[in-house]
Structure formats: C-alpha cells, structure tokens
Amino acid sequence: MHTSLDCLPCFIRQAIDVARLVSKNPQEHEQILRHVLATTSEMDLSITPVEIGQYIHQYVRTITGISDPYTDIKKKFNDLALSLYPELKQTIEQSDHPIETAVRLAIAGNIIDYGTQSKVDDSLLHEAIDHALKEPLLGDISLFVEHINQANVILYLLDNAGEIVFDRLLIEQLPSEKITAVVKSGPIINDSTIHDAAYIKLTDIIPVIENGDTAPGTLLHRCSKHFIEQFERADLVIAKGQGNYESLNDVTKNIFFILKAKCSVIAEYLDCQQGNLILKHN
Amino acid sequence: MHTSLDCLPCFIRQAIDVARLVSKNPQEHEQILRHVLATTSEMDLSITPVEIGQYIHQYVRTITGISDPYTDIKKKFNDLALSLYPELKQTIEQSDHPIETAVRLAIAGNIIDYGTQSKVDDSLLHEAIDHALKEPLLGDISLFVEHINQANVILYLLDNAGEIVFDRLLIEQLPSEKITAVVKSGPIINDSTIHDAAYIKLTDIIPVIENGDTAPGTLLHRCSKHFIEQFERADLVIAKGQGNYESLNDVTKNIFFILKAKCSVIAEYLDCQQGNLILKHN
Numbered sequence: 001m002h003t004s005l006d007c008l009p010c011f012i013r014q015a016i017d018v019a020r021l022v023s024k025n026p027q028e029h030e031q032i033l034r035h036v037l038a039t040t041s042e043m044d045l046s047i048t049p050v051e052i053g054q055y056i057h058q059y060v061r062t063i064t065g066i067s068d069p070y071t072d073i074k075k076k077f078n079d080l081a082l083s084l085y086p087e088l089k090q091t092i093e094q095s096d097h098p099i100e101t102a103v104r105l106a107i108a109g110n111i112i113d114y115g116t117q118s119k120v121d122d123s124l125l126h127e128a129i130d131h132a133l134k135e136p137l138l139g140d141i142s143l144f145v146e147h148i149n150q151a152n153v154i155l156y157l158l159d160n161a162g163e164i165v166f167d168r169l170l171i172e173q174l175p176s177e178k179i180t181a182v183v184k185s186g187p188i189i190n191d192s193t194i195h196d197a198a199y200i201k202l203t204d205i206i207p208v209i210e211n212g213d214t215a216p217g218t219l220l221h222r223c224s225k226h227f228i229e230q231f232e233r234a235d236l237v238i239a240k241g242q243g244n245y246e247s248l249n250d251v252t253k254n255i256f257f258i259l260k261a262k263c264s265v266i267a268e269y270l271d272c273q274q275g276n277l278i279l280k281h282n
Numbered sequence: 283m284h285t286s287l288d289c290l291p292c293f294i295r296q297a298i299d300v301a302r303l304v305s306k307n308p309q310e311h312e313q314i315l316r317h318v319l320a321t322t323s324e325m326d327l328s329i330t331p332v333e334i335g336q337y338i339h340q341y342v343r344t345i346t347g348i349s350d351p352y353t354d355i356k357k358k359f360n361d362l363a364l365s366l367y368p369e370l371k372q373t374i375e376q377s378d379h380p381i382e383t384a385v386r387l388a389i390a391g392n393i394i395d396y397g398t399q400s401k402v403d404d405s406l407l408h409e410a411i412d413h414a415l416k417e418p419l420l421g422d423i424s425l426f427v428e429h430i431n432q433a434n435v436i437l438y439l440l441d442n443a444g445e446i447v448f449d450r451l452l453i454e455q456l457p458s459e460k461i462t463a464v465v466k467s468g469p470i471i472n473d474s475t476i477h478d479a480a481y482i483k484l485t486d487i488i489p490v491i492e493n494g495d496t497a498p499g500t501l502l503h504r505c506s507k508h509f510i511e512q513f514e515r516a517d518l519v520i521a522k523g524q525g526n527y528e529s530l531n532d533v534t535k536n537i538f539f540i541l542k543a544k545c546s547v548i549a550e551y552l553d554c555q556q557g558n559l560i561l562k563h564n
Contacts, residue, residue, distance in 0.1 A: 005298050005301075005311055005312065005315050006295075006298060008294050008298070008315060008319070009291040009292070009294040009295040009298070010291070012290050012291040012294055013288075013291040016287050016288060016290070016291070019287075029287055030287065030327065033287050033290060034323045034324070035323075037290070037319050037320070037322050037323035038319070038320060038323035038324075040319050041316045041317075041319035041320035041323060042316070042320075045312065
C-alpha cells in the first residue's frame with residue numbers, strides 16, 4: 001500500500017519517540033526531528049509506510065551509533081509474554097475452538113507495537129487480551145483452517161518481540177511440521193529478530209529463518225534470495241501485523257493477514273473500525 | 283510557553299485537516315503538507331505553539347485564497363450550542379452552585395476545538411458536557427468568585443465558535459456590567475470572531491472587542507494598541523482555552539485560565555491528566 005498523508009504525523013511522532021530512547025540530549029532530539037521533517041517533506045509517498053519507517057529508524061541508529069534502541073523493550077515484552085504463556089495456553093486448550101482462540105490471542109499480542117504507538121504497558125496488553133477474547137473476529141476462521149489443512153508448506157511472517165510468544169501459541173495449535181517462521185535480519189523498532197525467536201524457544205519447535213532485510217514489514221524487493229525462494233515455495237503465508245499487511249497487501253499470493261487494525265489509515269484500507277480484530281485472506 | 287517537539291505531529295495533522303477542508307485535490311493536499319514539513323523543519327521552536335499554528339493556517343489560506351475554511355463548522359457549532367442553551371441554562375440555575383456549574387459547562391464547550399483535534403461531533407460535545415458535570419474541577423472556585431467580586435474591570439478572552447455560547451452562559455452568572463469580551467480580528471481555525479459574538483447575541487449583553495490579531499490565542503506583542511490598553515486596565519482576565527493558556531501562561535497578570543487539558547503537552551505543563559477540567563490562577 002502507498003503512504004497516506006495521514007501517516008506523516010505518525011512518522012514524526014515515531015522519530016521523537018526513538019530520539020528520546022537513544023539520547024537524553026534535547027538538542028539531539030531536535031536535530032533528529034528537524035532532519036526527519038526536512039527529509040519527509042521531499043520523500044516519495046508512493047512507497048509503503050514500511051519503507052519510510054525503515055528510513056527514519058535507520059537514520060537515527062546511524063547518527064547516534066546505537067544499533068538497537070529497543071533492546072530493553074524487546075526483552076521486557078518477551079519476559080512479560082512468557083510469564084503469561086501458561087495461562088494463555090490453558091485458555092486456548094480449554095476453549096471450544098482452540099484455533100480460533102489462538103488466532104484471537106495472536107491478534108491481542110499485536111498490540112505490542114512501538115511503531116503505531118509511543119508506549120505499551122502491562123495493562124494495555126491485558127486489555128488487548130480481554131478485548132480479543134470478547135470482540136468479533138473479522139474473518140473466516142473455517143476458511144483459514146481449510147487452507148492450513150490443505151497447505152504443504154506454510155511460511156509464518158513474525159512481527160514484534162513479546163508478540164512472538166502469542167504467535168508461538170498459535171503455531172502450537174497448527175500442524176507445526178509444515179511451518180517455517182520468519183524474522184527480520186536485524187533490529188528495527190521492536191520487531192523480532194532471531195535472538196527473540198531463540199529467547200522464547202520458538203527455534204526449539206520449528207525452523208526460523210531471517211528475511212534478509214530490516215524493514216518493519218516484508219519488502220520482497222529487498223529480501224534475500226533464500227527468503228524469496230522460501231516465499232515462492234510456500235503454498236500458504238501467514239503474515240502477522242500491520243507492517244506485513246502494509247508491505248504485502250498488493251502481492252498476489254495465498255496469504256492470511258492476522259492483525260489488530262491499530263491506526264485509522266489501516267482501518268480505512270480494511271474497511272473496518274480502529275481496534276478491530278482482523279483475519280484477512282488476500 | 284515554548285513549542286514542544288510533541289507539538290510537531292499535531293501541526294502536521296492540522297495542516298492535513300485544513301488542506302482537506304479547503305480543497306478536494308489530493309495533489310494540493312500533498313503540496314501543502316510538503317511545504318509545512320519543510321517550513322517546520324527550520325522553524326524557531328522557542329516561539330509559542332500558537333504562533334506556529336497561526337503561520338500554518340495563514341499559509342493555507344494564502345495559497346488557496348480561501349479566507350475562512352471553518353465558516354460552515356463555526357456556524358454548525360454556534361447553532362448546536364444555541365439549541366442546547368435553554369437546557370444548559372436550566373442546569374446552571376437549578377444547581378447548588380450556579381457559578382461552578384457554569385465554569386464546568388464553559389470547560390465542556392472548550393471541546394469544540396479544531397486545533398487540537400481533527401473532528402468534533404454532537405456526541406463528543408454531549409460526552410464533554412456529562413464529563414464536565416461529573417469529574418473533579420482542578421482549581422479553587424471560591425478564589426475565582428472572590429477575584430470576580432473584587433475586580434472592577436474584567437476582560438474575558440473568548441476561544442472558539444460554539445464554545446462562545448457556553449462562555450455566554452458563564453458570563454450571565456457573573457457581574458456582566460464589569461466584563462468586556464474579546465475575539466480575534468479575523469478567521470483563524472474555528473476561533474470566534476465578532477460575527478460569532480453577534481450571531482449568538484453576546485454583543486447584546488456586554489461589549490465585545492477585537493484583539494487586533496488572528497493568532498489562535500493571545501500574542502500580546504501582536505495585538506492592537508486598543509486591546510493592550512484594555513488588557514492593562516483590566517484588574518482580572520479570564521482566559522479561555524488552550525491557545526490563550528499557551529500564549530499567556532508566562533505573563534504577569536491576574537489571570538484565571540479556564541480550559542480542558544486536551545493534549546499531552548498541556549497536561550504536562552499543568553501537571554494534570556489529559557482531559558482534566560482546569561480553572562487555574564496565574
């Protein structure tokens with residue numbers, strides 16, 4: 001999808017957030033913000049929001065020399081999600097429709113996103129879990145199950161740290177022998193890398209590969225040859241989160257997007273309300 | 283007060299809002315936005331948010347040739363507020379503390395603000411009224427009444443159209459013979475002008491003067507000599523809304539600020555929560 005003008009205030013806000021995360025110096029914050037304002041004033045808006053996000057975060061990492069501003073945040077949410085894992089697992093196993101419940105919880109985990117919002121805390125996550133178990137799921141869960149059963153090779157594009165524990169819970173309800181999970185090849189916002197996949201022991205149950213890029217989504221023209229081969233070989237892709245939707249919604253492929261529609265631009269694209277739980281077949 | 287970095291995303295959003303209000307041409311929206319991004323990237327941030335807001339809205343009016351983008355919105359909210367007037371008047375007169383209730387309703391009316399938010403609708407206004415009548419008022423209403431009684435010359439700095447009806451309800455509870463109300467000298471966002479004061483018949487009950495400027499607040503260095511004389515002569519100023527707080531909070535004067543703390547920057551300045559009802563003595 002193209003970048004909407006409405007994405008711009010959000011990028012400016014993201015630049016401020018990450019500036020404050022990497023530096024305590026207000027002058028440096030201002031310098032970063034001025035650069036981002038000037039750059040976005042000339043940016044090609046026909047590219048995806050994911051590419052603009054990648055540019056901004058790369059710029060901040062380069063000028064500050066801090067390669068992973070979100071290290072602590074990622075660890076915090078991995079730990080928090082792991083502490084919830086036993087209870088959530090029980091919720092899934094005791095439910096009438098474990099796969100649907102696991103999809104709902106995977107969407108709840110999608111709230112752990114430092115791209116679309118400045119701050120996430122425990123209570124926001126707990127609210128998201130309650131919300132995801134109660135509110136309507138916009139999508140056809142039977143169709144999803146049907147495609148899962150028919151597929152031979154499934155690629156699961158992961159999203160954020162912390163959220164990855166919720167994805168693990170969903171993967172455990174699926175025929176995991178068919179599934180390969182995918183992470184980014186380096187730090188970008190609070191997206192999962194191979195370290196997060198290892199930390200929450202997803203690597204113990206399925207193969208996890210890197211996509212060759214560090215965009216907060218999946219930009220096929222930037223991914224590695226190895227990843228593209230896996231992508232082409234897969235007969236089903238599960239793409240998690242807004243970034244993957246923003247970068248793959250125009251791609252012709254058998255994809256199920258699983259996400260919470262967290263901003264007004266995405267909600268308009270999906271013809272839904274902000275906050276809705278989405279299971280969308282491409 | 284100075285402009286915070288956190289004000290920048292809000293300015294960008296305001297630029298998009300007003301661009302869409304004045305034009306249906308997406309290319310023109312993009313052109314406006316790119317100009318505002320480039321300009322703010324070089325702007326002096328030691329000036330008040332009010333000055334930056336004034337610049338952006340003046341720029342859009344100049345390049346589009348549309349002198350008052352908010353004409354319809356201002357009329358809509360004047361009419362809506364006038365339709366609520368009899369019921370609100372009764373609420374005030376039947377309450378145990380009519381002045382406090384009138385202050386609370388004046389704060390409710392402060393929600394009609396197209397600077398801090400993209401859209402206001404009837405239900406938001408009704409919610410704001412319910413909220414203002416129930417939630418704590420942060421401020422000393424007895425001190426306010428004491429100052430009102432002691433003052434000989436009171437200047438009431440008005441804020442937005444629609445909201446001005448709520449201000450009229452408060453003014454009717456005060457010794458109105460002491461009060462002169464003040465509007466902007468021309469259109470700026472949905473701020474009240476003399477036309478709004480006349481339309482809702484505030485001009486029938488007290489003198490209403492213009493301040494000589496079109497900032498969405500009160501920038502003393504830009505106001506007319508006549509207004510400054512009135513300001514200096516007044517022994518009490520009632521300053522309504524965020525814009526007046528942003529532009530006058532550092533001025534040494536006997537001022538009561540009446541507002542709803544609508545954004546996080548103001549809430550931090552006032553050491554309160556976003557949404558709180560504020561009656562603050564300078």
